[in-house]
Amino acid sequence: MSWIPLADAGRLRPQARRTTAVRVVLAALAVGCLVAALLVSRDAGGTKRTFFSNTRSSVVVIDTSGSIGPLARELIGRTLRKLLAAHSSFGLVFFSDTAYEAVPPGTRWTELEPLLRYFEPPPEDQSRQRIETPWSEFRGGTRISTGLALARTILRQGHAGDAGVLLISDLNDSIFDVPSLTQTLTQYVADKIPLRVIGLNPAPRNKVLFERLMGPSVLVKEAELAPVRSGGGGSVVTSSVGPSRALTLAALALLFVLGAYEHWAARLRWREEPA
Numbered sequence: 001m002s003w004i005p006l007a008d009a010g011r012l013r014p015q016a017r018r019t020t021a022v023r024v025v026l027a028a029l030a031v032g033c034l035v036a037a038l039l040v041s042r043d044a045g046g047t048k049r050t051f052f053s054n055t056r057s058s059v060v061v062i063d064t065s066g067s068i069g070p071l072a073r074e075l076i077g078r079t080l081r082k083l084l085a086a087h088s089s090f091g092l093v094f095f096s097d098t099a100y101e102a103v104p105p106g107t108r109w110t111e112l113e114p115l116l117r118y119f120e121p122p123p124e125d126q127s128r129q130r131i132e133t134p135w136s137e138f139r140g141g142t143r144i145s146t147g148l149a150l151a152r153t154i155l156r157q158g159h160a161g162d163a164g165v166l167l168i169s170d171l172n173d174s175i176f177d178v179p180s181l182t183q184t185l186t187q188y189v190a191d192k193i194p195l196r197v198i199g200l201n202p203a204p205r206n207k208v209l210f211e212r213l214m215g216p217s218v219l220v221k222e223a224e225l226a227p228v229r230s231g232g233g234g235s236v237v238t239s240s241v242g243p244s245r246a247l248t249l250a251a252l253a254l255l256f257v258l259g260a261y262e263h264w265a266a267r268l269r270w271r272e273e274p275a
Contacts (some may be wrong), residue, residue: 009147026257033254057105058090059151063200065096065142072200076168077119079198082118084109091154095147105158145180150196152184155193160162164194171199172207178209185213196220263272 015150060083062076083090091105092112126220144167151165165188173181188195197210197219 011245025046026260029257030254033250033257037227037250037254057155057163059093059094059105059154059165060090061093061099061151061165061167061169062148063096063142063144063147063167064094065172066143066173067170072170073119075198075200079114079168080112080116080119084112091151093147093151093154095143095150097141097143097146099146099150101154102149105154105163112234142169142173143177143180144171145184146179148184148188152187152191156191164196167195167197169197169200170208171197171202173206182209182213185210189213227250248272 060080063072069078087109088105089108090112091107092101092102094102101113147169148165148167151225155163155165185195195214195218197214198221199207199219207219
């Protein structure tokens with residue numbers, strides 16, 4: 001490296017101290033942005049949703065009304081398989097016009113597996129035939145409030161503070177049930193009972209009431225059920241888009257700080273003037 005002596009170098013000491021201070025501040029900001037990005041990216045990795053991973057007091061509420069056809073029944077089976085693949089323990093409530101408790105909360109996944117045969121897709125030559133199930137006599141109209149109200153009663157009787165409810169339905173509710181369903185959903189909000197809904201190809205108009213009272217995150221997809229054995233303690237664990245947005249903001253801030261460092265704190269460069 002070549003050095004050029006300057007007779008008036010002392011006059012540059014204030015500028016040198018200012019440049020050093022700017023470098024220290026920008027370097028600290030860059031490190032802070034990097035640490036924030038790393039922390040947010042670690043949290044953003046758990047974006048899968050998993051239900052009833054640990055708690056034994058949660059309830060799955062399944063629609064068995066007359067509007068549930070072969071395709072919807074197959075979707076119910078896929079959802080149950082994902083829950084059982086996680087070795088989850090939960091209770092089951094079936095409903096149509098009325099609701100009844102099929103199995104109590106805490107039922108082991110091994111005991112629930114035999115129910116899957118009733119949700120297998122029928123052979124093509126039998127797709128239009130009615131499939132006989134243990135709850136065939138209960139098939140009729142749809143009153144979602146009966147299923148959710150029974151699940152709420154079960155949770156309250158079990159004094160389960162960390163339990164939740166997963167509703168699986170086409171949401172094609174009777175218009176005469178809307179007042180009761182509204183009251184039931186309001187009670188869920190007041191009791192702070194986590195509720196998630198897997199819609200079986202529901203019409204947009206049938207989703208409005210749930211989203212208005214419970215928020216847009218109440219509706220989830222069957223594909224978002226993670227068949228993992230989580231070590232968490234919550235009954236319903238959901239992710240949000242917050243971590244990904246925060247990660248983007250942290251990365252943009254880091255790029256801005258690095259750009260500012262190059263602009264205001266870069267080393268001086270000399271060039272030789274042409275003769």
